[in-house]
Amino acid sequence: MTTYPPAPLYPGNDAGPSGDGLLRVAPIGPLFLETGGELPDVQLAFETWGELDRDASNAVLVQHALTGSSHVARGASEEEGWWDSLVGPGRTVDTDRFFVVSINMVGGCYGSTGPASLAPDGAPWGSRFPFVTIRDSVRAEALLADLLGIERWHSVLGGSMGGARALEWALMYPDRVERCAVIACTAASSAEQIAFAQAQLQAIRLDPAYRGGDYYDGPLPEAGLGLARRIAHITYRSERELEARFGRAEQDAEQPFGAVLPSHRGRYQVESYLDHQAEKLVDRFDANSYVILTEALMSHDAARDRGSLDDALGAATSEFFIAAVDTDRLYFPVQSRRLAEGLPGNVPLHLITSPVGHDAFLTQIHQLDDQLRTAFFSS
Amino acid sequence: MTTYPPAPLYPGNDAGPSGDGLLRVAPIGPLFLETGGELPDVQLAFETWGELDRDASNAVLVQHALTGSSHVARGASEEEGWWDSLVGPGRTVDTDRFFVVSINMVGGCYGSTGPASLAPDGAPWGSRFPFVTIRDSVRAEALLADLLGIERWHSVLGGSMGGARALEWALMYPDRVERCAVIACTAASSAEQIAFAQAQLQAIRLDPAYRGGDYYDGPLPEAGLGLARRIAHITYRSERELEARFGRAEQDAEQPFGAVLPSHRGRYQVESYLDHQAEKLVDRFDANSYVILTEALMSHDAARDRGSLDDALGAATSEFFIAAVDTDRLYFPVQSRRLAEGLPGNVPLHLITSPVGHDAFLTQIHQLDDQLRTAFFSS
Numbered sequence: 001m002t003t004y005p006p007a008p009l010y011p012g013n014d015a016g017p018s019g020d021g022l023l024r025v026a027p028i029g030p031l032f033l034e035t036g037g038e039l040p041d042v043q044l045a046f047e048t049w050g051e052l053d054r055d056a057s058n059a060v061l062v063q064h065a066l067t068g069s070s071h072v073a074r075g076a077s078e079e080e081g082w083w084d085s086l087v088g089p090g091r092t093v094d095t096d097r098f099f100v101v102s103i104n105m106v107g108g109c110y111g112s113t114g115p116a117s118l119a120p121d122g123a124p125w126g127s128r129f130p131f132v133t134i135r136d137s138v139r140a141e142a143l144l145a146d147l148l149g150i151e152r153w154h155s156v157l158g159g160s161m162g163g164a165r166a167l168e169w170a171l172m173y174p175d176r177v178e179r180c181a182v183i184a185c186t187a188a189s190s191a192e193q194i195a196f197a198q199a200q201l202q203a204i205r206l207d208p209a210y211r212g213g214d215y216y217d218g219p220l221p222e223a224g225l226g227l228a229r230r231i232a233h234i235t236y237r238s239e240r241e242l243e244a245r246f247g248r249a250e251q252d253a254e255q256p257f258g259a260v261l262p263s264h265r266g267r268y269q270v271e272s273y274l275d276h277q278a279e280k281l282v283d284r285f286d287a288n289s290y291v292i293l294t295e296a297l298m299s300h301d302a303a304r305d306r307g308s309l310d311d312a313l314g315a316a317t318s319e320f321f322i323a324a325v326d327t328d329r330l331y332f333p334v335q336s337r338r339l340a341e342g343l344p345g346n347v348p349l350h351l352i353t354s355p356v357g358h359d360a361f362l363t364q365i366h367q368l369d370d371q372l373r374t375a376f377f378s379s
Numbered sequence: 380m381t382t383y384p385p386a387p388l389y390p391g392n393d394a395g396p397s398g399d400g401l402l403r404v405a406p407i408g409p410l411f412l413e414t415g416g417e418l419p420d421v422q423l424a425f426e427t428w429g430e431l432d433r434d435a436s437n438a439v440l441v442q443h444a445l446t447g448s449s450h451v452a453r454g455a456s457e458e459e460g461w462w463d464s465l466v467g468p469g470r471t472v473d474t475d476r477f478f479v480v481s482i483n484m485v486g487g488c489y490g491s492t493g494p495a496s497l498a499p500d501g502a503p504w505g506s507r508f509p510f511v512t513i514r515d516s517v518r519a520e521a522l523l524a525d526l527l528g529i530e531r532w533h534s535v536l537g538g539s540m541g542g543a544r545a546l547e548w549a550l551m552y553p554d555r556v557e558r559c560a561v562i563a564c565t566a567a568s569s570a571e572q573i574a575f576a577q578a579q580l581q582a583i584r585l586d587p588a589y590r591g592g593d594y595y596d597g598p599l600p601e602a603g604l605g606l607a608r609r610i611a612h613i614t615y616r617s618e619r620e621l622e623a624r625f626g627r628a629e630q631d632a633e634q635p636f637g638a639v640l641p642s643h644r645g646r647y648q649v650e651s652y653l654d655h656q657a658e659k660l661v662d663r664f665d666a667n668s669y670v671i672l673t674e675a676l677m678s679h680d681a682a683r684d685r686g687s688l689d690d691a692l693g694a695a696t697s698e699f700f701i702a703a704v705d706t707d708r709l710y711f712p713v714q715s716r717r718l719a720e721g722l723p724g725n726v727p728l729h730l731i732t733s734p735v736g737h738d739a740f741l742t743q744i745h746q747l748d749d750q751l752r753t754a755f756f757s758s
Contacts, residue, residue, distance in 0.1 A: 260412075
């Protein structure tokens with residue numbers, strides 16, 4: 001084991017403790033993948049907050065969701081983090097006490113090796129980027145943990161797709177995960193999650209600019225990625241919330257009944273809202289990464305090659321914290337309950353209460369502060 | 380008023396009573412549309428079953444859903460009807476007693492004037508086909524009712540988008556609708572229904588073969604229409620049903636983990652199922668009609684230009700039958716309840732019980748047999 005920080009491993013990248021929340025990159029070598037692919041030289045982008053203690057017992061891994069990044073919290077960076085309310089000095093995951101790590105997934109587009117990275121032949125991987133499963137990602141993360149000198153995580157936390165990686169950490173490396181929090185995620189991607197994911201993949205592949213994934217020398221498949229996001233975003237919110245916020249209201253001066261041709265009519269507010277969500281994602285995310293990570297999410301299945309689901313979950317040895325959003329209609333609370341029931345001991349299901357649906361795992365995470373503190377982070 | 384059948388109006392088309400369930404076509408002249416468009420020579424395709432009685436008091440109008448046709452029931456045709464269990468000799472809507480009419484919507488592709496029809500210049504309407512609202516469709520249907528000698532319907536019934544037209548019949552022509560059944564449909568398309576519809580429209584418009592709607596001289600936009608159908612079909616079923624039927628099962632010998640590249644992997648059963656649903660629709664439906672009718676469905680709003688929703692519904696004078704599917708997550712029962720509560724008198728909400736979701740309005744319609752018979756069709 002090396003000690004932190006292992007400066008020679010990522011020269012020029014050692015931002016040190018003052019570099020809280022700044023992106024660094026580490027090479028982890030080749031990665032051999034579950035379905036037969038190989039990535040020869042993988043680098044993982046990551047951020048840290050706080051300091052690793054002498055016996056490396058205070059390390060917390062926080063896992064991002066499908067289009068998330070390693071930027072969980074502010075730190076030395078001005079940029080807002082996606083779980084700022086949970087992670088920081090004095091927060092539930094207190095960076096004055098804990099050494100927090102977050103890692104961009106393999107296949108992503110926030111610094112880790114992904115489809116836009118250059119393959120050994122000097123051209124972007126594009127369509128040649130291999131199938132990466134949740135477990136492949138976790139195996140890569142374990143290599144980075146080795147480099148960081150973290151033999152055993154105090155805790156691994158994740159929401160949505162980050163929850164899938166947190167769970168796989170606990171099942172693949174039970175000795176390395178003392179505590180595991182799976183929030184708004186379940187033991188396996190369901191038939192419906194696969195169905196909505198397929199539609200999103202098809203939307204991207206339908207865009208003529210996608211060109212099978214080899215588009216980096218031309219226009220980007222923005223329309224396809226935007227449509228994928230629209231479909232996904234509807235499932236991240238609740239019917240009730242969309243109705244309360246938008247109903248049938250018109251977008252400003254636009255008139256949904258203002259044109260002879262439907263293609264020329266004005267938009268409803270909810271259409272404008274989804275257009276905006278699409279534009280925001282297209283500006284910050286790579287379509288190939290969206291495909292690779294969506295495929296990874298479809299692959300999520302704690303039971304694969306481990307017998308029954310109860311066999312798989314029953315073998316876990318970490319302490320678990322399972323939570324769901326009461327109005328989530330993508331990751332249903334009943335599925336989170338099934339996960340909790342399959343784990344050893346009496347694992348309760350914690351509920352975030354919100355009209356918003358799935359996205360409340362981001363916006364309403366503070367509702368779990370007390371419960372998480374009691375379960376994992378009391379001193 | 381003319382008497383039925385008004386032979387000169389559709390020469391060669393008079394199949395007579397023996398022509399039960401055979402497609403006929405009637406010209407209804409020009410149609411001036413709600414958002415300013417005009418269709419100069421509209422024809423409506425329709426089917427009938429049974430005979431109109433002497434005082435034209437036994438006419439029942441049955442309205443089809445988004446991709447449905449006028450073929451409600453078998454009759455002289457061998458082809459299965461979409462509400463065979465409800466409509467026929469001895470059925471709840473007894474064609475030995477009632478004269479049943481079903482009409483293909485304006486903009487459709489089952490015989491009525493639609494985007495694939497020829498415009499006055501001899502070329503298909505294509506991208507030039509105007510915006511048609513639910514109310515426009517109903518106005519066209521009223522012209523056909525005139526031709527058929529039907530001053531007042533014994534009842535108007537519809538499910539899903541057919542329910543929207545049934546409701547508008549009752550609100551636009553209260554004196555012409557004695558009874559109105561709205562099944563698995565609501566008073567107005569909701570924000571979420573608009574959102575899912577927008578995604579479907581974008582899927583079609585994204586297909587390069589769509590060419591803005593002017594594709595009739597080339598390959599058809601099958602991928603786009605297929606994707607639209609996949610999105611829609613997920614919303615027509617329930618999460619519970621998809622999980623119970625498919626779970627994470629692999630499609631036959633296909634292996635979802637069997638390839639290095641995600642684009643080459645085998646499918647999950649639920650993907651194959653949706654592929655099949657897409658293929659079936661693409662074989663029978665025109666993409667432009669899908670766009671025009673989806674836009675019409677988005678326009679559905681009983682309150683438009685009628686004050687509040689309660690003003691609009693409170694003015695109704697028909698007898699109503701409102702029903703929903705308990706697991707419907709596209710047309711929620713609570714929305715149907717709102718519709719029932721807005722109508723004059725104490726209108727109960729009838730429930731179809733099924734794990735299937737929205738589509739149960741087709742497959743489980745027999746559950747309403749007794750209730751519909753008692754309410755509308757007792758002798």
